[in-house]
Amino acid sequence: MTTEQGPKRNMSPIFQVIETLHGDQPWGSLLDAGTGRRSLEWVSGLDTERWTAVTASQSMAEVAGKAVSKARRAQDRIIVGNWMSDDLLYGEGFDTVLLDYFIGAIEGFAPYWQEQVLQRIRPHVQQRLYIVGTEPYVLDDPGTEAGRIVRSIGRLRDACLLMSGGRPYREYPVSWVQRQLGIAGFRVCEIRHFPIRYRERFVNTQLDMCLRRLEYIDDEALSGALRAHVEALRAQALPLARSQEGLPCGADYLIAAEPLDPRHHLIDR
Ligand SMILES: C[S@@+](CC[C@H](N)C(=O)[O-])C[C@H]1O[C@@H](n2cnc3c(N)ncnc32)[C@H](O)[C@@H]1O
Numbered sequence: 001m002t003t004e005q006g007p008k009r010n011m012s013p014i015f016q017v018i019e020t021l022h023g024d025q026p027w028g029s030l031l032d033a034g035t036g037r038r039s040l041e042w043v044s045g046l047d048t049e050r051w052t053a054v055t056a057s058q059s060m061a062e063v064a065g066k067a068v069s070k071a072r073r074a075q076d077r078i079i080v081g082n083w084m085s086d087d088l089l090y091g092e093g094f095d096t097v098l099l100d101y102f103i104g105a106i107e108g109f110a111p112y113w114q115e116q117v118l119q120r121i122r123p124h125v126q127q128r129l130y131i132v133g134t135e136p137y138v139l140d141d142p143g144t145e146a147g148r149i150v151r152s153i154g155r156l157r158d159a160c161l162l163m164s165g166g167r168p169y170r171e172y173p174v175s176w177v178q179r180q181l182g183i184a185g186f187r188v189c190e191i192r193h194f195p196i197r198y199r200e201r202f203v204n205t206q207l208d209m210c211l212r213r214l215e216y217i218d219d220e221a222l223s224g225a226l227r228a229h230v231e232a233l234r235a236q237a238l239p240l241a242r243s244q245e246g247l248p249c250g251a252d253y254l255i256a257a258e259p260l261d262p263r264h265h266l267i268d269r
Contacts, residue, residue, distance in 0.1 A: 014194060014254050015042045018098075018130050021190055021256050028095025031124055034102025035078065036060055037067045043098065044068040050075035052094070056082045056109040083120055084110045093126045100132045103177065107170040114172065118184035122259065129186060129257045134196075136171040137250040149237045150198050150249035156233060157206045160226060164216035174253050186257040193253050197246035203237045 027048045032039050035053035043051050050073070055061050061080045065072070081088040099121070106114050121129070137147075138154040158168035174191060181188055210230045217223040241247050 011042075012038070014132055014252060017192055017254055018256075021130075022096075022128065025128070026095065028127070029093075030096045030098065031089075031094035032098045032100065033083070033121060033124075034099055034105060035064050036100070037064050039098060039100040040064040040068050040078075044071040044076070048096075050077075052077045052079065052089070052092075054079050054081055054083070054088070056080070082109060083117060084113055089124060092124060094124055095127045097121060097125045097129045098132075099130070101134070103131070103133055104169045104171040108167045111167065114170070115180060118177075118180045118186070122184045122186070125186075125259050127258065129255075129259075131177060131255040131257070132252065133174075133177065133255075134171045134252050135173050135193075135250050138171075142249055144248070146240055146245070146247040147249040149233070149240065150202075150247050152233055153203065153206050153237060156226070156229060157210055160210040160213040160217075160230075163222070163226070164213040166213065174255065177253075177255055181255070181257050185260045187260050188255060188257050190256040191253065193251040195248065195251045197248050198241060199246050200238060200241045202247075203234060203241045207234050 027046050030043055030046065030048045030051040032043050032051065032053040035043075035055045040053050043053070053061075053064060053076075055064065055078070058080050061078050065078050068076075079088070103114060103117060106117060110117075137151060138158060142148060142151055161168045174193075178188055178191075207230050211227065214223040214226055214230075217226070237247065
């Protein structure tokens with residue numbers, strides 16, 4: 001069930017599959033627990049009773065809020081807060097909860113806390129939980145030339161972030177999420193994988209981000225060497241990224257889950 005009133009529907013294949021899996025169930029009240037422009041544009045086009053979007057980042061709240069300003073109703077909320085706080089949305093339940101590329105981003109806002117997140121979210125889920133994530137691709141050998149280029153870009157990005165005082169994302173595999181769902185009291189209903197084909201935009205956004213981070217590295221020899229490496233990798237990656245094949249590497253995933261005992265959705269934390 002969707003409404004025509006929202007902004008132009010952001011129908012990524014993953015959101016399309018969520019809509020199909022959801023079928024005729026009402027969306028009811030919806031929580032976008034790690035919001036951003038893409039997820040909130042999609043959420044604001046659904047036929048919900050109300051939605052609440054949470055982010056730890058003030059600038060993300062502003063960008064997402066601006067993107068849905070026309071579709072946003074009086075009952076819809078964007079909250080800047082951290083899920084580490086017990087007070088955030090205390091006692092509130094939601095029919096549908098979305099964690100869209102949220103678990104991988106926790107490292108930046110609540111480091112070493114990832115194994116707590118599904119237990120923290122559990123009391124807020126009344127009917128359905130959808131988790132979207134990316135299988136880790138920075139550490140293991142992907143076994144193909146294209147995959148190795150994507151991995152090199154990921155490693156260089158993370159190295160630049162670390163050397164300039166930032167915190168890289170930390171992606172978690174489906175097997176880890178499944179285990180944590182069991183511990184937190186959820187039943188997994190469905191798991192889907194979506195193979196990724198990285199394109200020119202990925203190569204340039206990641207490598208341009210590296211260049212921006214180099215400004216914060218004091219050691220000129222190091223930043224100069226990293227800059228040269230960025231451009232060498234760009235030259236290697238772009239012809240493949242622009243080809244019809246792109247750079248196939250890894251997969252995104254979608255997990256649909258339900259609370260094992262919905263009657264106890266507001267247990268004390
Ligand atoms: C990759 S971003 C946004 C993805 C988003 N769904 C989109 O449309 O692109 C991850 C989001 O999770 C939020 N986040 C990560 N850790 C958080 C935490 N501990 N508390 C609250 N929000 C958090 C970030 O602030 C950000 O809004």
